[in-house]
Amino acid sequence: MAGRKNYDIIIVGAGPAGLTAGIFCRMRKLSTLTIDLKEPGGQMTSIYPSKPVMDYPSYDLVLAVELAGSIIKQTKKLGIDFILGERVEEILTVSDGFDVVTSDVRYKAKAVVLAMGIGVFNQRELGVIGEREFTGRGVIHGIPKINTAKDKRVLCVGGGNSSLEVALAVKDIAKEVTLIHRNKSFEAYEFYKESIMNSQVKVKFHTELKEILGEEKVNEVILFNREDEKYEKLKVDLVVINIGLVPNFKKLRDWNLEVDNAGIKVDSEMRTSREGIFACGDMVSYPGKLKLLISASGEGSIAAESAFKYIQKKNQEG
Ligand SMILES: Cc1cc2nc3c(=O)[nH]c(=O)nc-3n(C[C@H](O)[C@H](O)[C@H](O)COP(=O)(O)OP(=O)(O)OC[C@H]3O[C@@H](n4cnc5c(N)ncnc54)[C@H](O)[C@@H]3O)c2cc1C
CATH class of the missing domain: 3.50.50.60 (FAD/NAD(P)-binding domain)
Known part of the structure; x- marks a missing residue:
């Protein structure tokens, strides 16, 4: 044997x-x-x-x-x-x-x-409210199986290659994809950046995830824009965090x-x-x-x- x-x-x-x-x-x-x-x-x-x-x-x-x-x-x-x-x-x-x-x-x-x-x-955590509570119930750290995003409103968090790869990989099967990054530009390959910018993925720079809300599963997040210092609520079903x-x-x-x-x-x-x-x-x-x-x-x-x-x-x- x-x-x-x-x-x-x-x-x-x-x-x-x-x-x-x-x-x-x-x-x-x-x-x-x-x-x-x-x-x-x-x-x-x-x-x-x-x-x-x-x-x-x-x-x-x-x-x-x-x-x-x-x-x-x-x-x-x-x-x-x-x-x-x-x-x-x-x-x-x-x-x-x-x-x-x-x-x-x-x-x-x-x-x-x-x-x-x-x-x-181990995947780095953001340390925000709801992150641990909803892990496995709409919050994923790292790379999800692509089908997990089927027909869902997906929020991708992070501006590196992995986060952009996830957004690109799920964009055609998800209901909608929003990609947020706390800085003013992505730290990723030009090819990925260009593909994201030419796709239907909604990009929000200068934006941080502050809170993850839901009941059984995630249904909403609170975002914070670091430039204009405004908070915003966004309806989502899946939060995919890739921050290292x-x-x-x-x-x-x-x-x-x-x-x-x-x-x-x-x-x-x-x-x-x-x-x-x-x-x-x-x-x-x-x-x-x-x-x-x-x-x-x-x-x-x-x-x-x-x-x-x-x-x-x-x-x-x-
Ligand atoms: C969504 C996504 C898209 C990507 N697209 C591209 C692309 O288009 N082009 C590109 O060049 N790269 C791409 N990459 C990156 C590429 O997949 C990785 O760089 C590559 O897989 C790394 O190979 P590896 O062999 O080091 O590790 P892995 O592919 O991660 O393989 C490691 C293996 O080790 C096994 N393992 C782990 N721990 C143990 C243990 N304790 N005991 C036994 N087995 C263990 C795992 O089960 C796994 O099979 C992508 C990555 C992602 C996440």
Whole structure:
């Protein structure tokens, strides 16, 4: 059974970063196990399967689920073992490498590649009245399943890429979408900014969410315009808050990994602060990091190659 043997590499996470790391591990003929708590594909399959991706080389337009499908197919052909539906809880350093511990089983490897995407972060909260009370009842932090917005009046909060991506992803199925940002302009890619400005999404700059109201579920919010200092009520069914991520320091510290505000610190070879553990994709932080599919894949290849060199060196030493 997959997972019962000692692997060269265990990859945690089967998004684009982890899947690509797997491809490059197999190019080096390393025995490779990939563990994911969900289905493979990462955010492409779990969050935005039906969204078109237009910035991945070789496709001018491809549905996320199809892009994920091609990468998954490629990994399966290369002989990567997969364990799905298990969450990695701990990584222990042992004499011959690492024990990767899930709730059910302990898997062994000489090196580990972490590719858990946003799995080790918590969404930043606004701290406004009603936010906690209505979480799960019309308030979502992070990226909702696109269908959640069907026929709803949606308020997107935040001016970064994630918030604009959500607004763009739901605009055609939602009843109406309002996007608010506390500053005077978005901090996002020009492509997203332009798409928002050319769409039916209603944009309100200089605007803060002050209060979320409702009964069983959210039905209204109170907004505050920082320029004219006026309050406004808006009827909404769904509030989607994307104002950044806060690393789950406890978990990462328990794993003994050095972090900064943006994620796990890695060097140009995707080495973490723990020898033999490499990381790639949305969870890593380095100057110039982009949270994109193509960067996740690129970093996956570097992490795999670095892990290969690490194992080679260990083998020579031992
Ligand atoms: C709405 C939206 C639209 C986007 N559109 C684009 C786009 O058009 N183009 C683009 O380039 N980028 C886009 N992105 C960004 C892109 O999806 C991410 O940069 C990319 O998915 C990061 O890949 P990853 O492999 O690092 O992480 P993920 O895709 O998040 O994959 C991480 C995997 O790790 C697993 N995992 C997490 N924790 C554990 C654990 N403890 N144990 C086991 N498994 C675990 C998760 O289940 C997941 O499958 C978009 C993002 C969003 C949210």
